[in-house]
Amino acid sequence: MMNIIAFIVLLNFIFPQKIDGYLLDKDSGNPISDVELIQVSNGEIITKSNLDGQFLIILNNDNDSIRFNHIAYKNTTLHSIDIKNKVYLEKDLLYADVVEITSSRKETRLSDSPTLTYVISEKDLESTAAIDFYQSLQMIIPNIMFSPDYHGTNLKIQGLDSEYILILVDGDRIAGNTVGNIDFSKFNVDQIQRIEVLKGNASTLYGSNAIGGVINIITKPASHKKNKISLNSKYGNYKTLNNAITYNAFINNISSKTNFLIKSSDGYKKETIDSLSLRKRKFKDYNLSQKFKYSKSDFMVELSGNYYRHDWYRFLISQPFEQPEQNDRKRYESFSIKLKEKNHLSSINGHYNFSYTYDQYKKYHVIDSDYNTDSDDVFVDWTKHSVEQISSLLYLFKDQFNLTLGLDLINEVGESNDIIIDNMLILESELGDLSSKTFNTYALFFQSQYTLSNDLNLFFGSRYTGHNQFENRLTSQLTTKYSIKNNHFRLNIGQGYRVPNIYELYYDWNHYDAFEVKGNSNLEPENSINVNLSYQKLEKDFNFMVLIQRNLIENMIAEKRDEIGDFYYENYSKTSVNSFETNLGFDFNNVNYEMSYNFTRVIDEIEYNRLPEISEHIINFNFSKIFKNNITILANLNYYSDKVITAPTSASQTYIPSYHQVNISFIKKDIKFLKDANFKVAINNLFDYTNYDDTTFQNPGRTFFIEVNYDYDFK
Template identity: 25%
Template sequence: MFKYHVFICLCLFAFAKAESQQKVVDTTKTEQLEEIVLTATRTERQLSSLPLPVTLISKKTIEKSGAIRLNEILNEQTGIITVADESGFEGVQIQGISSDYILILIDGVPLVGRSAGNFDLSRLTVGNIKQIEVVKGPSSSLYGSEALGGVINIITEKPASPALKGNASYRIGSFEQQDINLNLKKRFEKLRLSLFANRFSSDGYDLTPETSGQTVNPFENYTFNTRVFYDFKENLTLFTSARYYNQVQEAGFTFEDVDFEGDSQEQEWNTHARLDHKWNDDFNISYEFYYTNYQAAELLADPIGGEVLSDSDFNQTLLRPEIRANYKITEYGTLTAGVGYQVEALDRTFFDERVQFDSQYLYAQYDVNLSEKWNVIAGARFDNHSEYSNQFSPKLAAIYNINESIAVKGSVGYGFKAPDFRQLYFDFTNSAVGYTVLGYNVAPAKLNELQAQGQILDVVVPLNDLNDPLEAESSIGYNLGMTYKKGKWNAELNLFRNDFTNLIDTRIIARRTNGQNVFSYVNFDEIYTTGFELNTGYKVTNDLNISAGYQLLYAFDKAQEQAVEDGSVFIRDAQTNQSVAIDRSEYFGLVNRSRHNANIKIFYDIKKYKANVNLRLLYRSKYAQFDTNGNGLIDIYDSSFINGFVTTNVAATKTFYKDFDLQIGANNLLNYRDNNIPTLPGIQGYIRLNYQF
């Protein structure tokens, strides 16, 4: 009954009349501040002036949407899809590029903890976020590895008022989901302090009650973040931040009629310090130090017999000092340069020992206005790494303002992703099935051990193939677009193409005497993603805004594409029982990629009643999860396709007594469900009360 109550309340709530009129606030300055983007160039730039494809999500948008975790708000943006991997973590896909290749930052520094490739976006609350910046396309020229497909930077708020400001909120929703926030901010003469705390919990849910276990098990997590700003002088400031995250989740699994129980735990903490020194109007320099640690552990055991099914640990650290500077060479051009050192280590179950990567890097970028209409950004980065070949990552971008309303922009850049710890050092044997997965660097020695133990039937690749270092994955990305903004209309069109080489995947390197295979990793895949994105908005009135977005995406494996064109990929005809070569039009492309994605958003401010309502319709066309007919690729005859679907999210907020906001909303209002999509458990209603002081 909860969903019906929510729907009725939404209708009544949106039109409830307040006793007093809402105070009209001039938001011009706020809107201008929200237009400032830092991530794309590492300098402050107006969003509209950038020659790169960037999505900016403001705090106001986040609050009105009712989103409480990062994955929720990102999933509503054009060209951004969240996809779960085998770990169950929900990662982000941009321009058809998977989560493995998207760098996640908080206040400009990277987060770690990818046990299976995806970064778990639900780890991040949005309760103290000022804005989210998404740079699409290769960004390794500034950020190095993992920025091959783009960058997501979460920027937290900075205290501005001498009075104690902040908010406290409580939200409860379906599946006993509860979210509690406390955010405090205060500015003294030279000192600014902020403290943020969040508790998030859920009883979980079960999409397949006919089977043992829940789809999502109950969990409880906490986030604490404190930030200190100190102005030694007008031109010398210090920023420090400490963040802690902890989650405990129940775990359960049935194997061979035995119910194994236990829990999984995650813990993350990071510390960040930056000293900014403005030497003069033309030159400033920042000294930065950052350290982060992510730990995860899971234990599954038979509570009766004591048999242990799974006992795993994951402990990753990252240490990074960096110095960067901005120098205004002329009135029209700024040079940005930086140098840094990075130490990354991982101690994990299925690794023989703790492993460590060391790297040094330097980058430079020149941002110049060639004329009143032309802006050009040229940059490059050099990375020297202990485990793979040196990388040079250039990028060039430009924007030309045809007039005050229309601008044309384009960019080309190189991106790379280093082989990760798992691909180099993994040593895992599935005890139930019997197959083995070996990291590239340990494969020769481990094969020799298995051969000495009489467990290898034959080696199917020359061992010399494992002597050369595994190459970093790389891509070249192209973006060409046009923006239009005049009166009540705004629109942006961006065409993109990303070509990837040296993608790393598994291959069979040996066969075991038990009939199973030994896998390792190799560079061989070449893929590309191409298409376009269109965003448009129309301001019907000062209070009513309508926007829409659409992405067309083609994502193909070049080797598979060539095999289809050569007529060497077959499908069995059900009527004749004969093998028939599939046609190029029948080759669908890569898994988990939808050809079409679209959204429509309606935001309505009812100022007279101190309320607002917003509605978001999100469409994703069909996509495939895996190959089912055994021909090695996704074609239209595979049976793992998930049909296209629409999700509808709605929220309504009303202000009472100036400081209290009551929000009622529902995600997936039309109650769409599919057991193959574990992140869509049906309608999720909620009520949230926020006190602003």
């Protein structure tokens, strides 16, 4: 017997075991470089994976195990006989160098991204003293503002309006309406995994509307690990109520997630002696979403759908309310369907992604003869905006060269109808004599990454875009990234463009003879050159960044008002957006601190005048402390410098002095009598700041809300 054992040991030394393969990200299939392969028996580092994630090891003992070690992934140990050609590692979500997909349209570590990207985590969203999506973003990112105008709720980032910021959900475009704004109310904060904010031009990867940046909302996936039900309820001032239930189930390789949400509020209307007012309409929302996901080793397919309904109610002055619409409310409705597929292609060391998205947003006009009941309401189609997108992407990895090849096909349709009841015109079409207008766009693009050395990377990308109404165009972007240890320096130069949207070209609407809004079919596309320089340091308990940016926009489309009070659009020569931004975050004595400062100045480059509308200086401070018994206190301070705002209808200018807002929340996790329950109390606008002149700060004063969340895992 001893002779046999000795013979086997001798064979292991004469014929050692050779193992080669690839280390890949479990979720994205991307190769992972610089993974240490440690022999468990002696603790020695045998080798590291290369840029393609490839490794080769030789073992003299086939009874040994290997530990795969990387700072951004969970340690994984496998017996030598269990190591296959592909080894998948799971991300360590506690690591500061988190994953984003916006900067390169594939999963990328923040430290490896070609463009500086800000990530709002699920934890960040949960910790804010915000009851809705609008408040959450404004509290966390200081230079994002939401303000109402006669089009709806308008978003600004670094001084640029909604038309310059591309809003994505899971990397895909979404429909808003024919006036260009997105209905942000349809986003359920509790179902958001993270929000990625790319500041600056991203037209090479995403095309039009990305001159000022990209906001990519990543929703929570269906879990393949647990059968779980989650209940969430929030209640705040003005009878604001959010109730949601989520059910996650999985069988073998198939997982499913269902979420149903009901939101409502009585709204508020506060007025001064001078008839200035702050108001938020009464509303009731319903949101139903469903995801199915099949995943097995190198293949994943996901089918998802979402339905959203929003009813808002007028402030009635008299009964019945005498006005042309003949109703006390309006209804908005949206639905979407998505199909996504991911394949890891071992034969060519790459992977392939395909996605199809259809998203539709509709506005109904409600005809109502009795405001005391909804049973007699008649819903008539007024406007519809839809976006259909097909995207196909191929990612290739070879030695020092990575390449992304992509195709985007986008079909956008805007429709609007006159509302005629009993031969009487109740409401005019937003598009005048046009019943609909269609934009068809196709684009071919690539982005390459060449690793010149361990410290220096070069990124270059181009996009060729065809449009059914405007000339084809080519845009390019170049980034140089230098890294030493955890310090990352980036220099980015990129071209951008934006084609006029449907309403800027064809809007033709009369607001009950008060004023008209006219599109301009002769508008030209906008062009931009964006240059930014950044420094970033990422460590487990410390992060710091500085960003200097200049975005020069030619043919900028401006909304103007003529002498009789009507609105129209025209190209406005040159405008620049100039910004400086810095952020510092660290942990000290079990306390987390995060501070940021943003300076933005928008300049008319013809007359060199500063343009109004924004606070040029914004400071944000966040503090969180975890105490014993799983109690967390979080505080948020936002400071905004003075500004001048212009009323959208009267064009009058108003000076707004500087102000600050403080928000605070208390969270208790794992309540004693209910282990998997979390309880939260939040105070928004602690020092009760209000300014009725400031239409960009819609806050009725100090408000409170409580939140309870309960998770139940089925065994």
